[in-house]
Amino acid sequence: MSSVEPAVEGDAGAPGAADAQGVALGYEPLAGRGERRVWIPLGGSRSVGAMSESQRDRLVGAVLDVRPEPGTRLVLLGVDVDGLRPAGRAALRDRIAFLPADGGLLSNLNAWENIVLPVGFHHPGRLPGVAAQVKGMLESLGTDPRDLLAKLPERMTPYEKKLTGYVRIALDNPDLVLDEEVEAGLDSAERAAAARLPAAYLERCPGGTFVQLQVARER
Amino acid sequence: MIGVYREFEGFMRLAGYVLRRLPVLARPPVSESLTRQIYFTGASATAGIVLRGAFIGTFIIAYVIDVLEANAALAVKILIWVVLREVGPLIAAVLVIQRSGTAITTELALMQISGEVESLRQMRIDPRDYLVVPRVVGVALSTAALTFYVQVIAVGGGMLLSSLTIDASLGELTGEFFALASPVDFVYAVIKSLLFGAAIALVCCYYGLHPPGTSINAVPKAAINGVTQSTLLVLLLNVVFAYLVFGQAFFGLVTAKL
Numbered sequence: 001m002s003s004v005e006p007a008v009e010g011d012a013g014a015p016g017a018a019d020a021q022g023v024a025l026g027y028e029p030l031a032g033r034g035e036r037r038v039w040i041p042l043g044g045s046r047s048v049g050a051m052s053e054s055q056r057d058r059l060v061g062a063v064l065d066v067r068p069e070p071g072t073r074l075v076l077l078g079v080d081v082d083g084l085r086p087a088g089r090a091a092l093r094d095r096i097a098f099l100p101a102d103g104g105l106l107s108n109l110n111a112w113e114n115i116v117l118p119v120g121f122h123h124p125g126r127l128p129g130v131a132a133q134v135k136g137m138l139e140s141l142g143t144d145p146r147d148l149l150a151k152l153p154e155r156m157t158p159y160e161k162k163l164t165g166y167v168r169i170a171l172d173n174p175d176l177v178l179d180e181e182v183e184a185g186l187d188s189a190e191r192a193a194a195a196r197l198p199a200a201y202l203e204r205c206p207g208g209t210f211v212q213l214q215v216a217r218e219r
Numbered sequence: 220m221i222g223v224y225r226e227f228e229g230f231m232r233l234a235g236y237v238l239r240r241l242p243v244l245a246r247p248p249v250s251e252s253l254t255r256q257i258y259f260t261g262a263s264a265t266a267g268i269v270l271r272g273a274f275i276g277t278f279i280i281a282y283v284i285d286v287l288e289a290n291a292a293l294a295v296k297i298l299i300w301v302v303l304r305e306v307g308p309l310i311a312a313v314l315v316i317q318r319s320g321t322a323i324t325t326e327l328a329l330m331q332i333s334g335e336v337e338s339l340r341q342m343r344i345d346p347r348d349y350l351v352v353p354r355v356v357g358v359a360l361s362t363a364a365l366t367f368y369v370q371v372i373a374v375g376g377g378m379l380l381s382s383l384t385i386d387a388s389l390g391e392l393t394g395e396f397f398a399l400a401s402p403v404d405f406v407y408a409v410i411k412s413l414l415f416g417a418a419i420a421l422v423c424c425y426y427g428l429h430p431p432g433t434s435i436n437a438v439p440k441a442a443i444n445g446v447t448q449s450t451l452l453v454l455l456l457n458v459v460f461a462y463l464v465f466g467q468a469f470f471g472l473v474t475a476k477l
Binding site for chain 1: 326330335340342343348349
């Protein structure tokens with residue numbers, strides 16, 4: 001099991017305009033906004049600590065749109081995305097997944113339907129092999145598929161929602177996962193279970209990068 | 220006025236998108252969503268809608284026959300003109316608006332407010348592909364099916380009731396019906412009800428995906444907008460259709476010069 005390492009943040013040690021090669025996620029915000037610079041190398045599990053909610057939202061929005069805000073720089077999976085054509089953006093987007101704090105589930109679908117929704121939509125030909133993969137992933141994470149898969153989100157615990165969201169994105173084998181506060185809303189036992197998600201992802205996608213975005217709560 | 224134009228433009232854009240993206244129905248999650256929509260709008264609503272539709276249709280026939288003291292030929296003509304062409308599709312449309320239109324607008328507005336629509340985008344699924352296309356197609360097909368049920372039961376009930384109240388047998392009325400009814404009446408009703416259903420779903424999806432706010436209060440407002448605007452659109456389509464196909468609107472008060 002790999003441990004979560006902190007990302008390079010702030011000005012200290014950041015490569016600035018260095019080459020994008022070997023960078024999983026690079027984000028240089030507008031000067032004067034007081035936001036953190038994020039510079040995460042490819043591979044492994046990293047944590048970006050204490051971002052403001054607004055910066056987190058801007059970062060996630062830019063990553064999922066594969067488009068930096070004006071005046072900012074965004075590097076994804078070794079590519080400086082500013083000069084990319086639409087086809088290049090789409091191809092890059094296919095390699096990135098976002099795991100929201102609540103799993104990002106649709107409330108009128110049960111866990112199984114939520115899990116297979118993107119696979120069924122984008123790669124229907126892969127559906128026949130999905131059941132075995134889902135079963136294997138859930139069992140390796142200590143969850144009985146029979147307990148979880150028929151549940152609607154309203155009947156799930158926060159961890160089950162998170163787990164369902166994780167299995168959904170893991171099926172796509174993304175090269176970069178942005179994880180929004182993996183421990184938010186979980187009790188201690190669920191926190192321990194959730195802490196295994198980055199390692200499970202890296203076991204499934206050995207060259208991938210799992211980035212946890214921690215938000216500093218405003219007091 | 221600008222708001223009305225923008226909304227109309229929004230409906231048209233959404234309609235264009237649905238027409239362009241019909242092949243997406245072949246993808247498993249979308250086809251499942253289509254099946255669910257047909258079940259909720261067309262199948263699970265059948266008993267209630269058919270009963271209410273048949274009651275209203277039979278009531279209209281009985282009332283008209285009683286007031287006009289109609290004979291068999293006139294009673295059948297009224298059945299064809301009123302129930303087959305106009306009341307059948309309209310009753311089905313109004314009942315679909317009441318039942319499915321409100322459900323669609325409310326569900327989509329809640330999904331928009333709770334971030335579920337955004338979750339679809341994060342999965343690289345265009346919400347219109349998964350939420351709008353199957354609903355529009357499902358409601359259109361279901362409205363056509365419900366119209367057929369209402370027509371059969373209302374016409375059948377009307378003829379049965381007429382045979383009891385006027386001096387004509389059921390066989391005589393049935394013979395008159397098949398002599399006077401033309402395939403145009405059925406094609407007209409089917410096309411019109413398909414359009415009604417598609418228009419209802421489009422308008423309700425549009426207001427569901429564009430709730431007037433981000434709080435829970437926006438949900439009933441979106442539902443009200445969806446129901447009122449889809450009702451208006453159905454009535455407008457009915458007038459336009461009657462004018463284009465039969466050269467008359469408002470029961471003959473406005474007549475086309477061909």
